[in-house]
Amino acid sequence: MRKYTIQIIPSEGKIKQFTINNRIMVLFIILFVVIIGALIYFGVNIGKVYIKDIQFTLMKRKVEQLEKKQRQIEYISQEIRKFYVLSYKLNKALELDISPEEVYKEEDRNLLKKENENQNEETMEEEARRLLEFVPNIMPCKGGWISRGFSEDHKAIDISLKEGISIFATMEGEVTFVGDHQYLGKTIEINNNEGFMVLYGHNSKNLVKKGARVKKGDIIALSGNTGRSEAPHLHYAIQMHGKWVNPMDYLPIRR
Numbered sequence: 504m505r506k507y508t509i510q511i512i513p514s515e516g517k518i519k520q521f522t523i524n525n526r527i528m529v530l531f532i533i534l535f536v537v538i539i540g541a542l543i544y545f546g547v548n549i550g551k552v553y554i555k556d557i558q559f560t561l562m563k564r565k566v567e568q569l570e571k572k573q574r575q576i577e578y579i580s581q582e583i584r585k586f587y588v589l590s591y592k593l594n595k596a597l598e599l600d601i602s603p604e605e606v607y608k609e610e611d612r613n614l615l616k617k618e619n620e621n622q623n624e625e626t627m628e629e630e631a632r633r634l635l636e637f638v639p640n641i642m643p644c645k646g647g648w649i650s651r652g653f654s655e656d657h658k659a660i661d662i663s664l665k666e667g668i669s670i671f672a673t674m675e676g677e678v679t680f681v682g683d684h685q686y687l688g689k690t691i692e693i694n695n696n697e698g699f700m701v702l703y704g705h706n707s708k709n710l711v712k713k714g715a716r717v718k719k720g721d722i723i724a725l726s727g728n729t730g731r732s733e734a735p736h737l738h739y740a741i742q743m744h745g746k747w748v749n750p751m752d753y754l755p756i757r758r
Contacts, residue, residue, distance in 0.1 A: 636719050637697040639673035640753045643739050644726065649751075650736060658747035659702070659740035666707055666735040670724040672717040673701055673753075681713045687738055688729025693717060704738030705730050 511519040647664030651657060676695030684690040687704030691711065694700045707727025717723060728735040741750045 634697065636675040637695045637699065638753065639699055639701050639741055639750070640755065641671065641673050641719060642754060643673050643701075643703065644668055644670055644737060647737070653749040653751060659704075659738050660750050662737040662739060664726050664735060664737065666725075666727050668726040669722045670703055670706060670726055670737060672719055672721045672723050674699055675718050676701075676716075678711050678713055678715045678717060678723070681709050681711060684730060686731045688732065689724070689727065690730075691724055693723075698744040700742040702738070702740040702742075704740075705732045705736060707735075 508520060508522050513519075644662060644664055646668065647662045649660055650663040651661035653660055672693060674693065674695060676693040676699070678691060679694045679700075680690065680692035682690065684704060687702075689704075689706040689709050691703045691706065691709055692700060703724055705727055706724040707729060708725045709723070710725070711717060711721075711723045726735055726737050739750055741748050741753065
């Protein structure tokens, strides 16, 4: 029987020598091949599992994003419907020559038709007048002039006026903030359930407290020059559903 001699030659010391026969050598080779094959097999399968896990995670994220977009679309659709109805009621209250037939799609006209079936014209006008109390469509002060307009860098308008002039609540709502702002000085914020938030900054004196209910036209502050301001003026800003909008679109004055 053929034999094989294996020598281990260290850098120092005696040479170690082992003698194995042909059968043992074959077994060693088979065992080596099996181990290498097993390592390759498990490595490939682990890689496949890892790849599938990554694919599943990516797919799950895509599904979550699609669901989020769908919820956003549904929310926007609902808000558009509410806005159309509110616009129609406001037009009725203001007696504007704008017909719903000109601006609303068929489905929106159907929605208005259903409301008209449940309420007579008198009730609709009364409701519209009530809703107008929650829209900031009056001047926040008497006198003064627009010294700076609305822009991407300035989400408000500045109304220059003397110090100590009465500042009015331009809509009905709840006072949600009264205090000192780093830049705006003495500041007041008013919110209501129709989605509006109105901010008044640089006041010399705030006359209302947080949590108070105010009506349109109530005096809430006195104009001033507090905060980072070079001259007495009112910093007047409006948000609608969390988005800053141009106050000039609501004020009864020409641009």
